[in-house]
Amino acid sequence: MELLVQSVSHDFADLAVLRDISFRVAPGEILALVGPSGCGKSTLLAIIGGLLHPQKGRVATIGAPPDGSFNPMTFVFQDFALLPWRSVADNVGFVLEHAPLDASERGNIVADVLRRTGLVEFAHSYPKQLSGGMRQRVGIARALAVRPELLLMDEPFSALDAQTRDLLIEDFVSLMSGNRMGAVYVTHNLEEAARLADRVVVLSRRPARIREIVELPLARESRDALFVAAHQRSLWSLIRDEAAAAAREIADA
Amino acid sequence: MLEGTETVAVRFRGGGFTPLPGRYSAWLAFLIGLAAWQGVCSLGWVSPLFLPSPFRIAVALSQLVISGEIWPHLWASLIRIGGGWLVGTVAGLAIGLAMGLLTLARAVGMPMVSALFPIPKIALLPLLILWLGIGETAKIATIALGVFFPTVIAVYSGVDAVPRNLIRMAQSFEVPTAAIVWKVILPGAMPAILAGFRISAATALLLVVSAEMIGAETGLGAFVLEAGNLMQTDRLLAGVVILSLLGLVIGRAISILERRLLRWR
Structure with a gap:
């Protein structure tokens, strides 16, 4: 594309x-x-x-x-835009909930992207428990979950320390x-x-x-x-x- | 290397200004106040007719409970509070959500709510009695009206305060509109909605007592009024104690709900 x-x-x-x-x-x-x-x-x-x-x-x-691909053009946001009331895994799963997948397929995709972004041990943490860098990892994991063709990244790392x-x-x-x-x-x-x-x-x-x-x-x-x-x-x-x-x-x- | 050198320790200057948790001070102050009250009464400094002692109030309270006299009153009040609060809350949630989400509903609703909110709802009870009759409906409607407005305002401002970036995020992932309302906007507005529940529950308690003082034979408000008319101040204050306990229980229930639903904060 x-x-x-x-x-x-x-x-x-x-x-x-x-x-x-x-x-x-x-x-x-x-x-x-x-x-x-x-x-x-x-x-x-x-x-x-x-x-x-x-x-x-x-x-x-x-x-x-x-x-x-569930969402060919996918944003990664400067302020992460995570839902604070959902755990890391549920934030990633959120963008797949309306995709034509059953729960186990969705769970597999979430587990896969959490593994690729090094977030497995934080799957059940809430955003407020994570550092800025970890939060943006969640933002990236969420973007990868929909198998995008093109990432649209708006200053994705500018809110983080050097x-x-x-x-x-x-x-x-x-x-x-x-x-x-x-x-x-x-x-x-x-x-x-x-x-x-x-x-x-x-x-x-x-x-x-x-x-x-x-x-x-x-x-x-x-x-x-x-x-x-x-x-x-x-x-x-x-x-x-x-x-x-x-x-x-x-x-x- | 430092031998023979005179050293002076840096003086600690960071003390104070940090409130320490005091677990017992509140209870202690409460007990001292109660003891002082009991003392004043036992020494005969005030007439028990005007201010019965805490002990006499406790006795009156236990008699009310044991004889079962209080239960029909408490039950009647609870039904009115529950019914009125439920009707007012459901309507308030629906209208508040519509006003938060739809431009037209906001344009129409906001001036109306602002105009009607300051009316003391108890002043409408006589009118509601004319419309709905002297029975339960008028009282429940008064409470529902009193609950409706703070709920609308809490829900509307809660929806309005949901961060736009979360909504845009959901839109960028093509999340359907209904799911955005249900999974992003409602949970995002939940802190404000629950804060509104606290206010509307207090309003419901206030209104039930007022309504029962105007036109009712049962209910805690009617009970307190009747005790006053008969100069039974110990029974009167026992009724007030029950009302304040009721307020505490409701507040506690909302706190539990907040802790459950807002664990993420």
Whole structure:
């Protein structure tokens, strides 16, 4: 399944947010969306995921989703969005309760994704008993449970401390390898983009237009600190002036 | 290395301002108050007609229980509270949920609820008696009305306060609307709904006593009023003790319900 974003523009009342955004996401590709704070990255992701109707343009897919996918385009949220009254296993099971599965099939899927995300011993814990990193593991486990084709990740690791984030990113890289799952990954963290993305869409400040689409050549697993630092610097040089202008705008407002 | 050097321990300055759990102080204060009351009465400083001693109240209470005189009154009050609370709560849940979920229901309902909520519901009892007759229905309707409004407001604000991100999460996984209401919105609103139960139960108790004082022959309110008319202050206060015990039991039941349903908090 391929994702197609065609000339998407969007305003909130008087506020112009997105202008003429077009790109493709190939099957299995990780595409990072970066740009200055408040430029409309999350709005664009909500439009891609069908949570917001764009005022102009359209979002489409090419090709059928794979068999057995319950939710081809699946969000991973910045604030985890876990149901606090359900245990870890029941939070994961929640998204399968309306799928055509009987209880034992559902239980098997939940057990499988909990194992893959290292959450087995926390299956019966409640979200409030978990650290932020563990909560986002649950968010990722829940997303994997519906066998997505494309993950829509809205700053998934930005609410976590630096060490937890590094650990989770390592796990995420290994989860994604050997898997034909792709992702649209919104982040303001250029290091994350340089570590994870196949391509990086650089947006301008609001109203966001595409400034540049940067290809990162090396396979994710073989990227070293030098590679990441170099690409982080070059991405920064692309948005530095825009970010400074956006910060001034916010200060003036 | 430190030999011969004079050291001064850092002075502890972090004491106080931390409330320690006191398990017995509340009971002790209660007993001291009771003893002082009994003392004042036993010394003959006040007339037992105006303030009977705790002992006399206890005796009156035990007589009421043993003779069985109190049970029909208690039963009558419980039926009215239970019936009125149930009707008011079911209606309040339905309307509050509709107002929390539907724009139209909110636009129509909010001004109405705001306008009708401040009316003291007991003032409507005479009108309800005219409409429904002097029997049980008017009293139950008064209690139901009194319970309805705080329930609507609690449910509505509870639904309104459910984090949007949880609803969007469920939508992004294509969870059907009815399941979102049942599995996300209702549990999310549950803390506010149970807090509303606490208020509506207290309102029901208040209204049952008032209604029974206006037009009833049975019920704890009627019993207390009659004891007052006959200047039987020990029986009067025994009735008040039963009412406060009833309030405690209801509050306790809601606490148990909260602990059961809100274990995740």
